Amino acid sequence: MMKNSKMDELFDFENADTKKMIKEAKGKNYARIALISLSMVVYIFGLIYLEKIQITPYLLNNKISEIDSYYNVFGANIHLGMWDEEYRFIGSNAAAPKYKIIDGKPVSLGEVKVPGKVNFNEFSLNSNWPTTDTKDVFTYDGVRKLQFYHPAITYEAYKNDMSLVADIPDYKKVEIGISFDKPYTLKEVQNMLPKNVNFQWAWVNTYDETTLQGLKASEGTPSIVISEEHAAGIHLYNQVGELIDNPAEKFVESLELALRNKSDYYNDLKVVDDFLKQENEKINTDNIMIVGAVITGNPKDILSIQNQVYVKAAVLGAVVDNY
Numbered sequence: 001m002m003k004n005s006k007m008d009e010l011f012d013f014e015n016a017d018t019k020k021m022i023k024e025a026k027g028k029n030y031a032r033i034a035l036i037s038l039s040m041v042v043y044i045f046g047l048i049y050l051e052k053i054q055i056t057p058y059l060l061n062n063k064i065s066e067i068d069s070y071y072n073v074f075g076a077n078i079h080l081g082m083w084d085e086e087y088r089f090i091g092s093n094a095a096a097p098k099y100k101i102i103d104g105k106p107v108s109l110g111e112v113k114v115p116g117k118v119n120f121n122e123f124s125l126n127s128n129w130p131t132t133d134t135k136d137v138f139t140y141d142g143v144r145k146l147q148f149y150h151p152a153i154t155y156e157a158y159k160n161d162m163s164l165v166a167d168i169p170d171y172k173k174v175e176i177g178i179s180f181d182k183p184y185t186l187k188e189v190q191n192m193l194p195k196n197v198n199f200q201w202a203w204v205n206t207y208d209e210t211t212l213q214g215l216k217a218s219e220g221t222p223s224i225v226i227s228e229e230h231a232a233g234i235h236l237y238n239q240v241g242e243l244i245d246n247p248a249e250k251f252v253e254s255l256e257l258a259l260r261n262k263s264d265y266y267n268d269l270k271v272v273d274d275f276l277k278q279e280n281e282k283i284n285t286d287n288i289m290i291v292g293a294v295i296t297g298n299p300k301d302i303l304s305i306q307n308q309v310y311v312k313a314a315v316l317g318a319v320v321d322n323y
Contacts, residue, residue, distance in 0.1 A: 062261070066263035068080060071098075077201040079098070080097070083096045083114075100317070101200070103296050105173065108143075145228050154223070165303060168299040172298065173319070175200075175318045176305075176315065177314070178313070179315075181312045186234065186247075189202060194301070196297065197302060198297055200294045203293060204234060204272075204289070234290075235250070
């Protein structure tokens with residue numbers, strides 16, 4: 001009878017001792033579950049953090065490489081400086097200065113940021129895209145943007161800023177974008193430009209018939225002028241203003257590297273590559289034709305190209321002090 005009494009007490013859930021025991025057991029169970037759950041959260045969060053700090057630099061560096069490759073192919077006399085990278089658990093980013101070099105002096109064009117695509121940083125006196133023939137276009141930093149006129153297209157008017165250059169004091173250095181009357185080889189351009197100007201960049205002809213048709217005037221729309229950011233070309237000087245050996249070969253290497261990245265700009269780069277290969281397996285640098293150039297120098301020297309038969313248009317770009 002005694003044994004049955006103890007058993008009854010044990011399963012008597014209204015009994016105070018039993019209630020206390022159940023409460024203590026539940027408390028320990030809840031604490032164990034909470035501890036296990038917290039441990040799992042910390043473990044998973046730790047794994048995510050470790051994965052994040054390993055993957056983020058990789059992804060960020062890939063994007064940086066894509067943008068560097070773009071500016072090695074596109075952009076008239078435009079360079080990118082060293083990247084400043086900032087890694088965070090959320091919102092990692094990087095930025096690089098964008099600039100031109102005018103006779104050894106850098107001219108700021110703002111900066112390029114990642115994440116984000118190439119920012120063309122453009123302001124026109126009439127619209128945000130230079131589709132008319134002679135209007136001025138500036139960056140938001142107030143620097144004049146170069147524009148180019150393709151020799152295969154007839155424009156209603158051609159921009160000639162030589163009168164502006166004539167008014168610039170001799171203690172300044174200026175940048176001029178020249179559009180040629182026809183395609184020339186790189187060697188021909190080097191030989192025909194005056195020796196008292198610096199040949200900074202060569203505008204490469206990458207325009208097939210389909211592209212040219214898209215640039216030509218249509219109903220109510222004038223022929224399209226090519227902005228400096230959209231022009232593919234060969235740098236004659238590197239990011240620190242040093243002369244590049246074999247610049248045409250360097251341009252082809254940059255193009256091939258850019259294509260290997262499979263970036264957001266792949267289609268634009270592939271058009272350039274396909275045109276220059278001319279259905280061959282590789283690009284022959286001797287077949288690369290130049291349809292424009294960027295030259296720099298003091299105003300007096302720049303004026304020496306005035307009235308040259310090969311100059312179809314001349315657009316003033318950046319202007320800096322000589323000292």
